Amino acid sequence: xxxxxxxxxxxxxxxxxxxxxxxxxxxxxxxxxxxxxxxxxxxxxxxxxxxxxxxxxxxxxxxxxxxxxxxxxxxxxxxxxxxxxxxxxxxxxxxxxxxxxxxxxxxxxxxxxxxxxxxxxxxxxxxxxxxxxxxxxxxxxx
Amino acid sequence: xxxxxxxxxxxxxxxxxxxxxxxxxxxxxxxxxxxxxxxxxxxxxxxxxxxxxxxxxxxxxxxxxxxxxxxxxxxxxxxxxxxxxxxxxxxxxxxxxxxxxxxxxxxxxxxxxxxxxxxxxxxxxxxxxxxxxxxxxxxxxxxxxxxxxxxxxxxxxxxxxxxxxxxxxxxxxxxxxxxxxxxxxxxxxxxxxxxxxxxxxx
Numbered sequence: 001x002x003x004x005x006x007x008x009x010x011x012x013x014x015x016x017x018x019x020x021x022x023x024x025x026x027x028x029x030x031x032x033x034x035x036x037x038x039x040x041x042x043x044x045x046x047x048x049x050x051x052x053x054x055x056x057x058x059x060x061x062x063x064x065x066x067x068x069x070x071x072x073x074x075x076x077x078x079x080x081x082x083x084x085x086x087x088x089x090x091x092x093x094x095x096x097x098x099x100x101x102x103x104x105x106x107x108x109x110x111x112x113x114x115x116x117x118x119x120x121x122x123x124x125x126x127x128x129x130x131x132x133x134x135x136x137x138x139x140x141x142x
Numbered sequence: 143x144x145x146x147x148x149x150x151x152x153x154x155x156x157x158x159x160x161x162x163x164x165x166x167x168x169x170x171x172x173x174x175x176x177x178x179x180x181x182x183x184x185x186x187x188x189x190x191x192x193x194x195x196x197x198x199x200x201x202x203x204x205x206x207x208x209x210x211x212x213x214x215x216x217x218x219x220x221x222x223x224x225x226x227x228x229x230x231x232x233x234x235x236x237x238x239x240x241x242x243x244x245x246x247x248x249x250x251x252x253x254x255x256x257x258x259x260x261x262x263x264x265x266x267x268x269x270x271x272x273x274x275x276x277x278x279x280x281x282x283x284x285x286x287x288x289x290x291x292x293x294x295x296x297x298x299x300x301x302x303x304x305x306x307x308x309x310x311x312x313x314x315x316x317x318x319x320x321x322x323x324x325x326x327x328x329x330x331x332x333x334x335x336x337x338x339x340x341x342x343x344x
Binding site: 042043055056059060062063082083084085086088 | 173174175176177180183256281282283285286287288289290291292
């Protein structure tokens with residue numbers, strides 16, 4: 001009885017599953033490439049799993065495709081890998097949390113440095129001008 | 143005043159120097175794993191048969207080790223391969239310690255990483271045998287689930303199912319003993335028999 005029910009359930013599953021159209025398949029391939037380009041190959045030097053021919057990268061890419069086909073969003077797929085390998089696995093780290101410092105600190109320091117240089121330059125120019133200006137005496141007052 | 147300017151400059155430079163100094167103490171090759179403290183990813187892996195069939199073909203895989211079935215016992219999961227030279231350093235240590243800890247509620251497993259059963263069996267025989275099961279992960283799915291970079295890597299999983307430690311590189315007797323003893327100290331006495339699939343590959 002249980003075997004018959006299992007058979008029926010399997011048949012129902014096969015009937016409800018539609019084969020993927022060529023357009024859907026191409027779209028899935030495009031999404032897979034997009035996500036794979038953003039994930040670092042763990043056994044390579046600065047290569048994405050999209051570019052890397054390493055076996056591990058190919059396995060990871062297969063997981064990306066499977067998860068996207070199962071309805072996960074690209075962010076959810078990336079979160080799966082971040083949960084296993086940490087943020088390091090992302091070729092473009094997120095801009096939130098401590099990472100935000102890495103993004104914003106250099107321009108902030110650059111601007112602060114430029115302001116400092118301008119302020120010091122102005123002081124030096126002023127000091128130089130003061131030194132060259134003749135002292136005010138009754139003779140040169142008009 | 144000049145001393146005031148000097149004090150401001152020093153106050154600005156000290157944090158930068160401290161940051162650089164801290165950076166120098168870090169190993170850039172060591173990437174922290176997010177897994178410790180989290181529930182270990184579930185796996186169900188076939189146990190590698192002890193020997194090939196007389197005609198040289200591979201026997202059917204009949205035994206499976208499921209992590210969920212081992213909840214309540216501490217797990218040592220070691221990823222290794224016959225082509226891995228560093229694995230030669232740690233294998234005798236793991237094989238010697240596994241039986242001693244078995245009765246104390248610790249299971250050891252070796253997960254074969256990117257290797258074939260015949261090559262692995264030859265290697266195990268060359269290494270003098272193995273006292274814990276060798277598990278097969280032909281598609282590396284479990285390896286990816288555990289965030290593996292290469293071999294050897296060893297995961298210590300506490301009795302509550304959470305990853306307690308990830309060790310990259312050959313694991314030493316000192317690391318195994320210290321980690322297991324600290325885990326056993328906080329684990330309630332476990333007297334559960336070993337899983338049925340705990341076969342010994344010799």
